[in-house]
Structure formats: C-alpha cells, structure tokens
Amino acid sequence: MTQHPALPNPQPGSIPPARVLIADDDVTMGSFCARALAAAGHQVLTTTEVDGAITALRTQGPFDLLLTDIRMPGRSGLDLARIAREIDPAIAVVIMTGHSSVATLHASLRRGVADYLTKPFELDELRIVVDQALQRRHLLQESLRLRALEQLLHSSEAINAILDREQLAREIISRARDHVPSEAGFLFTAGSDDQPPQVFATPPGATIQPAGREAVAQSLHAGRPLPVTGAEPLALADGRPLSQGLAVPLRAQGEVIGALLLCDSQRALGSPGAVEILALLAHQAGNALRNAQLYRQLDTAYTGLRELDRLKSEFIAIASHELRSPLSLVMGYARMVRDQSQGDQRAYAERVLAGAERIKTIVDDLLHLRDLDRKQTRLNLEPAALDALLRQAVERLAPSAQQKGQALRLVEPESPLPMALDREKVLLVIGNLLANAIKFTPQGGQIQAEVARWPHEHLAAAVGQAVANPSLRRLSGPPPPAWAVVRVQDSGIGIPRERQGRIFERFYQVASSLTREQGGVGLGLAIVCDLTTLQGGVVWVESAEGQGSTFSFALPLPEEQP
Numbered sequence: 001m002t003q004h005p006a007l008p009n010p011q012p013g014s015i016p017p018a019r020v021l022i023a024d025d026d027v028t029m030g031s032f033c034a035r036a037l038a039a040a041g042h043q044v045l046t047t048t049e050v051d052g053a054i055t056a057l058r059t060q061g062p063f064d065l066l067l068t069d070i071r072m073p074g075r076s077g078l079d080l081a082r083i084a085r086e087i088d089p090a091i092a093v094v095i096m097t098g099h100s101s102v103a104t105l106h107a108s109l110r111r112g113v114a115d116y117l118t119k120p121f122e123l124d125e126l127r128i129v130v131d132q133a134l135q136r137r138h139l140l141q142e143s144l145r146l147r148a149l150e151q152l153l154h155s156s157e158a159i160n161a162i163l164d165r166e167q168l169a170r171e172i173i174s175r176a177r178d179h180v181p182s183e184a185g186f187l188f189t190a191g192s193d194d195q196p197p198q199v200f201a202t203p204p205g206a207t208i209q210p211a212g213r214e215a216v217a218q219s220l221h222a223g224r225p226l227p228v229t230g231a232e233p234l235a236l237a238d239g240r241p242l243s244q245g246l247a248v249p250l251r252a253q254g255e256v257i258g259a260l261l262l263c264d265s266q267r268a269l270g271s272p273g274a275v276e277i278l279a280l281l282a283h284q285a286g287n288a289l290r291n292a293q294l295y296r297q298l299d300t301a302y303t304g305l306r307e308l309d310r311l312k313s314e315f316i317a318i319a320s321h322e323l324r325s326p327l328s329l330v331m332g333y334a335r336m337v338r339d340q341s342q343g344d345q346r347a348y349a350e351r352v353l354a355g356a357e358r359i360k361t362i363v364d365d366l367l368h369l370r371d372l373d374r375k376q377t378r379l380n381l382e383p384a385a386l387d388a389l390l391r392q393a394v395e396r397l398a399p400s401a402q403q404k405g406q407a408l409r410l411v412e413p414e415s416p417l418p419m420a421l422d423r424e425k426v427l428l429v430i431g432n433l434l435a436n437a438i439k440f441t442p443q444g445g446q447i448q449a450e451v452a453r454w455p456h457e458h459l460a461a462a463v464g465q466a467v468a469n470p471s472l473r474r475l476s477g478p479p480p481p482a483w484a485v486v487r488v489q490d491s492g493i494g495i496p497r498e499r500q501g502r503i504f505e506r507f508y509q510v511a512s513s514l515t516r517e518q519g520g521v522g523l524g525l526a527i528v529c530d531l532t533t534l535q536g537g538v539v540w541v542e543s544a545e546g547q548g549s550t551f552s553f554a555l556p557l558p559e560e561q562p
C-alpha cells in the first residue's frame with residue numbers, strides 16, 4: 001500500500017481535495033493515476049490487491065472515491081465496487097476498463113454503480129471523470145445527510161417522549177444504531193445522588209471490554225465524538241470481537257451525563273456523516289436522559305409528599321376526633337359551674353368556656369376538612385333566601401364588631417333571592433368571611449356585607465381581575481345565566497397581591513404565626529373555598545395592602561321563572 005500525499009492544487013476553486021483509493025494490479029498505471037490525482041490536490045492511497053483495498057476501506061476510511069481496475073487478480077473490480085458501496089453508500093466509484101470489458105460494465109453502469117474510464121486514457125480524461133464522480137458524491141452525500149436529518153428529527157421526537165430511564169437508554173442505542181449501522185451499542189450513564197452509574201447494551205448479550213471502556217474515557221476526555229479502531233476488541237457480541245467503534249459523550253446543559261459507544265466487527269464507523277449525525281443525536285439524547293432523571297426525582301419527591309400529606313390528614317382526622325369528646329365534657333362542666341356560681345368563680349368559668357369555644361371552632365374546622373377530603377360532605381339543599389342568611393350571620397357577629405368599635409353595615413338586595421341552599425354550610429362560609437373581616441380590620445374600621453343578583457358577564461369581568469384560586473377553575477364549564485353574589489368588604493390591613501392566590505390553601509397565613517397579632521390556624525378560607533365549590537360556586541378576593549379587602553362568593557341562580 002502506497003501513500004501519495006496531496007500536492008498544492010494548481011487550480012484553486014475547483015473540486016475540494018478528496019481522499020482517493022486506487023486499486024490496480026498494474027503498479028505503473030496505479031502510480032500514474034496517483035501522481036495525477038495528487039497533483040490535483042487529492043490525498044491518494046494505492047494498492048495492488050482487492051483484499052488490501054477492502055481492508056483500507058474498512059480501517060483507513062472514509063474515502064471519497066475508489067478508482068479500480070476492472071480486472072484484478074482473484075476478484076473483479078466490480079465486486080470491490082459493490083463492497084465499497086456497502087461500507088459507504090455515498091462513495092464515488094470509477095472503474096478503469098479495457099475495450100473488451102465495456103460490455104460487462106454496461107449492466108453495472110445502468111444500475112448507477114460507477115463511472116468508468118476506458119484504457120488507455122489521457123490525464124485530462126482522468127481528471128474530468130474523477131471530478132464528475134466527486135461532484136455526484138457530494139450531491140449524494142447532501143441528500144443522504146438531509147434524509148438522515150429528517151430521521152434524526154423522528155428519533156428526537158421518539159426519545160423525548162420516553163421518561164422511563166431504562167426504556168429511554170435502549171431507545172437511544174437502537175436509534176443510534178439505525179443512524180450508524182453497527183453490530184452493538186452501549187450507553188453509559190454517569191452516577192447521580194439517587195442512581196449508581198450504569199451500562200445498557202443492545203443486543204442484550206453484547207458485553208463491553210476494557211478497550212471499549214478506555215475508548216469511552218478518551219472520548220469523554222476529548223469532549224467530542226471519537227472514532228476508534230481497537231488493537232484489542234472493544235466489545236463482544238455473539239462471541240464475535242468488535243474492534244471498530246465510535247464513542248460520543250452525552251451532555252445536558254454543558255454537564256457530561258454519559259456516553260454512547262457503537263461497535264462493529266468490520267466497518268469503520270467514523271465517517272464524517274456518522275460523526276455529525278451521532279453528535280446531533282447525542283445532544284438530544286443527553287437532554288432526554290436529564291429530563292428522565294429530573295422526572296424520576298420529581299416523581300419520588302411527589303410520592304414522598306403525597307405520603308406526608310396522607311399522614312398529616314390522618315393525624316388531623318384522628319386528633320380532632322379524639323379531642324371532641326373531652327372537649328364536650330370540659331364545656332359541659334364549665335357551663336354547669338358558670339350557672340351554679342357567682343362573682344369571680346362565675347367569671348373564671350366564663351373564661352374557660354370562651355377558651356373551649358375557640359378550641360371547638362378549630363376542631364370543627366378540622367372535622368369539616370376531613371369530611372371534605374374524604375368526599376363525605378353531603379349537601380342538604382332546601383329552599384332558602386340568601387339575603388335572610390346573610391342578615392342572620394351579620395346579627396350573629398355584630399357583637400364582635402361592636403367590641404372593636406367597628407361599623408358593620410348590611411346592604412339588602414333590591415329583591416329577595418330565594419334559591420335551594422345548604423343553610424348550615426352557607427352560614428359557615430359567610431361566618432368565616434365576616435369573622436376574618438372583623439379580625440383583620442383595626443378598631444373603628446368599616447365593614448359592609450351585601451348580597452345581589454349578578455348577570456354572568458358581570459361576574460366574569462370581576463373574576464377576570466382576581467388572582468386564581470382552585471374554585472375559579474369551575475368557571476371553564478357552561479355558566480348559569482346569573483349568580484347570587486355575597487360580598488364582604490372591609491377597611492382592614494389588606495393582602496399583598498402576590499399572596500392572594502395562596503390564602504385559600506390550608507394553614508396558609510399571610511403573617512407568620514409567630515409575629516401575627518390575630519388568632520386562627522389558617523383553615524377558614526380553605527373551608528370557604530371547598531364548601532363554595534361543592535355548591536357549584538366560586539370565591540375570589542380583591543384587596544390592596546393597607547386599604548382593605550373584599551371577599552366575594554357567588555352561587556349559581558336557577559333560571560328565572562317567566
């Protein structure tokens with residue numbers, strides 16, 4: 001085998017320099033062509049045997065062009081051309097032939113296998129045919145590249161849809177082997193906090209060898225795809241040693257998270273096309289692997305949180321249930337003592353009772369939430385007037401407002417609002433909103449409660465300005481023609497807009513429980529939200545810090561009777 005280094009191309013701007021393999025048993029002819037092509041700027045390798053040419057194609061490739069004599073000792077140049085195309089489908093082939101063999105060649109030419117040159121030929125003829133063949137190779141390569149990119153897009157979609165790590169690893173290897181035909185593929189994943197490093201292989205029996213691991217380490221070190229031809233086998237598949245390889249690092253957000261190694265027993269895998277396509281696939285694969293890892297971590301964290309939430313709910317359910325009986329006992333005896341005593345003793349009993357009442361409110365709230373969680377809350381609908389219920393709630397809470405010197409005003413609707421309601425639950429909702437308004441409004445403040453009939457458009461406009469909360473999701477369904485809307489407005493401390501979405505969550509309080517002046521455990525609005533939703537309604541808040549808040553809830557009104 002003889003190397004003919006490229007000479008400076010005397011015609012700049014013509015065909016770009018190519019790698020050419022010349023196979024001719026006639027040494028003089030071979031070196032004549034080699035010199036001519038080297039003078040045109042190409043890098044040339046010559047051989048006098050078919051086997052030598054095949055070895056060169058497999059191990060010293062990729063070549064852009066094969067120039068072969070049709071008559072070679074042992075095997076025909078046409079066989080060599082076929083094998084060269086199997087190794088690299090885009091390789092350009094030019095066959096040199098004598099007049100007598102032109103007929104044999106015609107069949108191959110018609111199949112588009114090769115260009116040909118009839119011996120003897122002029123130097124210019126050689127250059128023209130080689131240039132044309134290289135030109136065609138360039139076009140063929142481009143179209144193969146476009147096809148490969150199209151397939152890459154499909155591969156990328158396929159791997160991005162998989163979140164299971166093992167399934168994803170196998171899909172990446174199989175896609176890589178589709179793009180770069182190879183007998184075995186391995187995917188190495190770097191270890192993470194929750195996962196040791198792993199090696200996935202296809203076909204399943206394939207095993208990686210120390211030289212394969214070394215090739216991967218080198219490609220990781222170099223930070224780019226690395227074609228390898230191992231002196232030792234890189235891997236074994238079905239007992240066959242695989243010594244040709246292409247290793248590619250896998251990265252996500254700049255961090256190396258693994259590597260891919262493709263191996264073959266015969267073909268050299270490092271053609272520029274293969275390297276480019278594998279580098280692109282590796283980019284997609286790295287990100288897909290990272291996404292799968294994040295998804296798994298998220299899933300584990302979510303499962304942990306769900307378990308924690310279940311334990312919390314169970315604890316609350318048990319604790320509140322167990323508190324109820326002793327609390328009834330305390331309240332019962334405290335009432336008895338109060339009724340049977342005078343003076344200081346009576347006052348002490350009153351205080352015990354007031355404290356126990358506060359505990360009872362919390363226990364009741366916890367039990368409401370438990371029932372809502374277990375979907376055990378039943379609606380007890382009966383004909384009732386919402387305006388009457390609002391009046392009742394205002395009267396019940398008037399003494400608390402009075403104690404703080406607040407003006408509590410009720411605005412009656414223009415006409416009564418009869419509808420089917422669960423009275424107890426609606427009273428609980430209004431009671432919570434009024435109690436909060438009183439609690440979060442300073443001494444001497446203003447509180448106003450009103451109820452009115454709103455057309456749907458009016459409600460949609462008001463809700464459209466509000467910060468989202470779970471109850472508002474139901475507005476995506478078909479709306480009723482009108483709503484009964486209760487609004488509780490106060491001149492209190494207000495709520496910053498960024499907190500307004502969270503106040504309907506359980507146990508959420510704007511001020512930390514350590515610094516806040518008001519009592520409460522942060523369950524009232526969660527109950528308001530759940531109970532309103534249960535009755536087909538919505539709740540929302542409009543508020544400005546330091547200026548006051550308006551909490552509103554709306555229940556759907558039945559169609560008006562003509």
Ligand code: ADP
Pocket residue numbers: 432436437440490492493494495503508509510511519520521522523524525526549
């Ligand atoms: P709690 O009143 O027991 O703290 P809630 O669920 O009823 O719990 O309310 C949650 C939080 O929302 C309150 O802690 C408070 O920070 C805020 N909040 C509720 N109503 C008002 C209001 N009218 N004005 C200002 N802040 C309010």
